[in-house]
Amino acid sequence: MSETIFTYGSPHLKYGTGAVTELGHDATTLGARSAAVVSDPGVAAAGIVTPVVEALETSGLRVDVFTDSHVEPTDASLEEATAWARQHGPWDVIVAVGGGSSIDTAKAINLMTTNDGELMDYVNAPVGGGANPTKPLVPLIAVPTTTGTGSESTTICVLDVLEQNVKTGISHPALRPRMAVIDPDLTISQPAGVTAASGMDILCHALESYTAKPYTEFARKKAEERVPYCGANPISDMWSREAVRLLAGSFRTAVQSGHDAEARGAMALAATFAGMGFGNAGVHLPHANAYPIAGMVRDFRPDGYDADHAMVPHGMAVALTAPAAFALLYPANPERHHEMAALLEPGTSVSDLGRDALPNALRRLMRDIGFPNGLAAVGYSDADLARLVEGTMKQQRLLATAPVEITEADVERVLRESMTLW
Amino acid sequence: MSETIFTYGSPHLKYGTGAVTELGHDATTLGARSAAVVSDPGVAAAGIVTPVVEALETSGLRVDVFTDSHVEPTDASLEEATAWARQHGPWDVIVAVGGGSSIDTAKAINLMTTNDGELMDYVNAPVGGGANPTKPLVPLIAVPTTTGTGSESTTICVLDVLEQNVKTGISHPALRPRMAVIDPDLTISQPAGVTAASGMDILCHALESYTAKPYTEFARKKAEERVPYCGANPISDMWSREAVRLLAGSFRTAVQSGHDAEARGAMALAATFAGMGFGNAGVHLPHANAYPIAGMVRDFRPDGYDADHAMVPHGMAVALTAPAAFALLYPANPERHHEMAALLEPGTSVSDLGRDALPNALRRLMRDIGFPNGLAAVGYSDADLARLVEGTMKQQRLLATAPVEITEADVERVLRESMTLW
Numbered sequence: 120m121s122e123t124i125f126t127y128g129s130p131h132l133k134y135g136t137g138a139v140t141e142l143g144h145d146a147t148t149l150g151a152r153s154a155a156v157v158s159d160p161g162v163a164a165a166g167i168v169t170p171v172v173e174a175l176e177t178s179g180l181r182v183d184v185f186t187d188s189h190v191e192p193t194d195a196s197l198e199e200a201t202a203w204a205r206q207h208g209p210w211d212v213i214v215a216v217g218g219g220s221s222i223d224t225a226k227a228i229n230l231m232t233t234n235d236g237e238l239m240d241y242v243n244a245p246v247g248g249g250a251n252p253t254k255p256l257v258p259l260i261a262v263p264t265t266t267g268t269g270s271e272s273t274t275i276c277v278l279d280v281l282e283q284n285v286k287t288g289i290s291h292p293a294l295r296p297r298m299a300v301i302d303p304d305l306t307i308s309q310p311a312g313v314t315a316a317s318g319m320d321i322l323c324h325a326l327e328s329y330t331a332k333p334y335t336e337f338a339r340k341k342a343e344e345r346v347p348y349c350g351a352n353p354i355s356d357m358w359s360r361e362a363v364r365l366l367a368g369s370f371r372t373a374v375q376s377g378h379d380a381e382a383r384g385a386m387a388l389a390a391t392f393a394g395m396g397f398g399n400a401g402v403h404l405p406h407a408n409a410y411p412i413a414g415m416v417r418d419f420r421p422d423g424y425d426a427d428h429a430m431v432p433h434g435m436a437v438a439l440t441a442p443a444a445f446a447l448l449y450p451a452n453p454e455r456h457h458e459m460a461a462l463l464e465p466g467t468s469v470s471d472l473g474r475d476a477l478p479n480a481l482r483r484l485m486r487d488i489g490f491p492n493g494l495a496a497v498g499y500s501d502a503d504l505a506r507l508v509e510g511t512m513k514q515q516r517l518l519a520t521a522p523v524e525i526t527e528a529d530v531e532r533v534l535r536e537s538m539t540l541w
Numbered sequence: 542m543s544e545t546i547f548t549y550g551s552p553h554l555k556y557g558t559g560a561v562t563e564l565g566h567d568a569t570t571l572g573a574r575s576a577a578v579v580s581d582p583g584v585a586a587a588g589i590v591t592p593v594v595e596a597l598e599t600s601g602l603r604v605d606v607f608t609d610s611h612v613e614p615t616d617a618s619l620e621e622a623t624a625w626a627r628q629h630g631p632w633d634v635i636v637a638v639g640g641g642s643s644i645d646t647a648k649a650i651n652l653m654t655t656n657d658g659e660l661m662d663y664v665n666a667p668v669g670g671g672a673n674p675t676k677p678l679v680p681l682i683a684v685p686t687t688t689g690t691g692s693e694s695t696t697i698c699v700l701d702v703l704e705q706n707v708k709t710g711i712s713h714p715a716l717r718p719r720m721a722v723i724d725p726d727l728t729i730s731q732p733a734g735v736t737a738a739s740g741m742d743i744l745c746h747a748l749e750s751y752t753a754k755p756y757t758e759f760a761r762k763k764a765e766e767r768v769p770y771c772g773a774n775p776i777s778d779m780w781s782r783e784a785v786r787l788l789a790g791s792f793r794t795a796v797q798s799g800h801d802a803e804a805r806g807a808m809a810l811a812a813t814f815a816g817m818g819f820g821n822a823g824v825h826l827p828h829a830n831a832y833p834i835a836g837m838v839r840d841f842r843p844d845g846y847d848a849d850h851a852m853v854p855h856g857m858a859v860a861l862t863a864p865a866a867f868a869l870l871y872p873a874n875p876e877r878h879h880e881m882a883a884l885l886e887p888g889t890s891v892s893d894l895g896r897d898a899l900p901n902a903l904r905r906l907m908r909d910i911g912f913p914n915g916l917a918a919v920g921y922s923d924a925d926l927a928r929l930v931e932g933t934m935k936q937q938r939l940l941a942t943a944p945v946e947i948t949e950a951d952v953e954r955v956l957r958e959s960m961t962l963w
Contacts, residue, residue, distance in 0.1 A: 122557075123557040123558040123559055124555060124556065124557030124558070124559060124560050124563075125555075125556055125557060126553070126554065126555050126556075127553065127554040127555075127556070128553040128554075129551060129553075131548070131549065131550040131551075132548065132549040132550075132776070133546060133547075133548050133549075134546065134547055134548075134549070135544075135545040135546030135547060136545040136546070137545055137546060138546050140764075141546075141764035143764075144764035144765055145764070150677065255572065292570075342562075342563035342565075342566035342567070343566055353783075353810060354554070357779060357780075357783050357814075358779075361775075361779050388775060392779075
């Protein structure tokens with residue numbers, strides 16, 4: 120019997136210039152008298168943490184501050200955060216300020232200060248124990264400073280488990296932030312390279328959600344088997360379309376003119392909209408490919424990131440295989456691929472549509488925003504294909520959301536075609 | 542200084558055939574061991590309460606049942622409900638099963654079993670004391686059985702205060718249901734007249750939200766001054782457009798062929814979408830007019846309702862003045878009125894657009910679904926205009942959401958033009 124039900128959850132939102140100054144009021148409305156502020160060194164250095172702490176303290180909250188979130192959290196970094204939190208917490212509310220890494224670290228801190236056991240107990244099986252929290256978490260307020268990740272809308276904390284050399288997550292509805300505070304001014308200082316990579320992440324969230332397997336094509340689940348990611352559905356479709364429409368009008372401008380407040384505002388909104396979509400539908404092949412592409416990096420260092428180590432930013436790792444992935448998946452639902460191509464390039468005429476319309480629109484966009492020209496440009500060659508394929512195939516949770524079954528041969532073809540994009 | 546911030550809140554949703562059978566699981570996931578089921582005699586007689594109670598009891602919850610919600614709640618009916626609830630409660634969760642009346646009664650029960658004081662303490666000033674709850678409410682799960690009201694998405698409990706002969710409400714973010722469970726099968730038995738009136742309510746929710754004063758045109762509020770209804774904004778706009786798109790494809794069919802599951806499903810979804818929109822943007826002139834039109838009814842009895850008293854159903858009271866109201870408000874934003882006319886009648890050509898496009902589309906729709914031909918057909922004449930105008934002008938909370946200032950002369954003109962629609 121096929122599925123008849125879909126679910127939808129989202130944080131409450133406060134959006135707009137100055138929203139961050141109201142955090143103290145928002146926290147006290149939740150009944151909070153104490154708060155942990157969770158951030159990372161870069162965000163702290165940019166001066167964004169101090170006003171958040173002041174807004175909370177002005178409203179009478181006792182505040183502890185953690186600014187050591189690791190960019191791309193690992194089990195080790197989350198265990199350090201947990202040790203700090205169990206020493207200083209618990210708190211009535213947790214406020215995450217930063218990109219996906221800070222928000223995900225805050226989710227882990229929330230879980231580990233309200234529930235017993237060790238971090239690995241809660242990590243998805245088979246990597247971890249796959250346990251569910253047994254006690255309620257406290258409200259988490261997410262203040263994203265990097266447009267893109269959508270972590271403010273989702274139920275997952277992504278981490279690298281170092282010993283097993285695998286990226287996985289902790290996933291539970293209780294991890295979803297209670298509230299997201301989106302102040303587009305916080306992203307004005309974001310470098311062009313970061314805007315480009317995180318913008319492609321937003322776009323792929325929307326495109327993958329919209330082309331995901333429809334919820335009605337899954338087998339009927341029991342109530343206790345439902346997961347937050349339930350496939351494409353009328354609500355995630357709406358958010359995804361609107362996110363792409365917003366990006367089409369703002370993305371190139373936001374990269375080229377970072378101080379364009381209107382473009383920044385539209386990008387911040389698009390990030391949230393796409394998060395509301397994929398946070399309920401799910402993502403698939405490009406995101407599955409991103410795990411080994413980011414994980415096996417050798418010496419690539421992207422513009423705009425001052426990381427002290429080689430990295431392929433998440434949004435870049437996702438987007439580089441997106442043209443080939445959407446060409447592969449086109450036959451599953453040509454109409455949806457056409458719709459997205461037309462939203463992304465509003466001038467598209469009907470005669471331009473077809474299998475290559477969306478992939479070519481993505482290639483033109485990536486070239487315009489200064490992306491590297493394919494996997495080869497970030498350090499991979501055909502000699503890496505076997506290991507990359509292996510890494511992608513481990514992401515069965517994501518691949519299950521693809522509209523058709525994905526084989527090793529499919530993945531290899533997509534990766535091979537992604538070595539050079541134009 | 543003008544407003545830069547908007548807010549957005551919504552219940553979590555579970556949508557689809559069979560959703561209601563999972564209520565026990567959903568309640569226990571919220572940590573509940575006891576529940577009140579709140580409904581009304583009509584819904585109970587239709588056999589919809591029993592399976593809800595069984596679903597909860599099967600999951601081990603202790604359940605108390607209240608099926609005496611009054612259609613169109615009054616202070617007296619809510620005080621009776623409160624007396625019952627304070628005798629039998631409190632509970633860990635409250636499950637409302639029915640139309641807006643049952644859901645609003647459940648909101649009052651939730652408030653009055655978790656907070657001290659009397660009902661009138663919490664009713665909007667100046668009718669009541671305008672107090673805010675000081676203690677947290679328990680989660681409310683709304684199971685709408687009548688498409689339309691959107692109460693499952695909103696923060697308000699509407700009631701008639703009998704002694705003052707005025708319709709008002711209790712409004713606070715804490716009243717918003719935590720979860721809405723939308724099972725379109727529950728609406729299959731809804732009579733055509735009820736589908737017609739509640740469908741027009743849905744449509745007016747979407748049209749009024751979309752044409753509401755934009756949030757950026759209000760004065761800048763302090764954090765503690767924010768209200769759930771913040772004017773038209775990018776998120777409410779999106780829900781409103783999508784609700785109208787869904788209605789355009791399903792409304793006439795759902796009225797004419799009540800057992801058309803696809804049309805019923807689309808209507809149930811449209812009701813929810815419109816609720817997500819107006820629950821954050823607000824409604825204005827047609828809804829303000831509806832209060833005196835419903836409140837001053839003499840002897841009109843609508844098809845499809847087996848009420849034991851004269852009534853103008855809420856959706857009908859709203860919609861009868863909508864054509865004239867939108868003609869009045871057209872100059873504030875012609876483009877938005879054109880967009881809505883084109884969504885409602887997808888064949889609309891550009892040459893058909895203009896001030897009368899949306900009003901005429903509404904007239905055609907109301908005639909097709911068997912609506913009475915204007916205020917005269919539900920018992921009003923020009924002799925009633927002065928009192929009707931007075932009743933509308935009392936709804937300043939709603940009129941403040943209109944895109945322009947509304948004068949008594951405006952209201953009189955709209956009401957006069959609404960006496961006969963075609």
